[in-house]
Amino acid sequence: MSLPLFCETVRPEWIDYNGHMSEAFYVLVFGYATDALMERTGMDAAYRKSTGCSLYTVESHIRYLRDVPEGARLAVLTRVLGAAGKRARFTHEMYVVTGPRAEPGADGDPVATTELLALHVDQEAGRATPFPDSVRECLAALTEPPPWWAGRSVAPVA
Template structure:
């Protein structure tokens, strides 16, 4: 993506995450990308205090991961994240996972705001923060996630 990332999340590869081929095992890509989603949630106001006080959170309803390159052990991972879509209830996120300066994976995530088990509108402040950070989705996005601009 050309736009500056909305958020950068970093964490080291853990030894236990390395598979029998000597590289980051598949589920740990998703774990780290999930941690990046949580970091975006926190940044727009869906943080732990909000979640505790309102019984609300962002639930993933769709995700597409592209595994582009192996990740060796003993390196720091950097996930660059953007908000590429938003409606009244939905956030569409784009993550790029880097190791040693090289793009290793991407993930796009569609999340719905949920309160007490049912979809619900994003709080005004969260919606405003998401709109302020909004960038166009990259060409590499799957094209499968599409947001309707009406009341969803």
């Protein structure tokens, strides 16, 4: 079982004073990809409304690898690395795609990646709570090995 790609086009207002996509919009696109993951795993708007629970990102590590120009077509590949109790770990890889089909990797290496740790939160109680079995099982079915870059930290300044 695999996740569908999240696709987006870089908008003019996302371009910074250096002439490429501003770092805040990489985070925005990755956030939309997380929303797509939530939809796919049963944590959609109806779930959030009926349970009062949602997924909160509590840690992330972004790698900005290449500049992205205005109008670029982006495809984001999501990988679930694991889920247990109230935590989920997953990655997103952002690619610029040029062909008629959005196939990450067909046009080269990713332009950015992120690794995230998220908690399943009961918003009314204000604390993390275990995933219901249906969501946990869906996440487990999507789990795959981490890419080589996952688990790295920011390099120290020498």
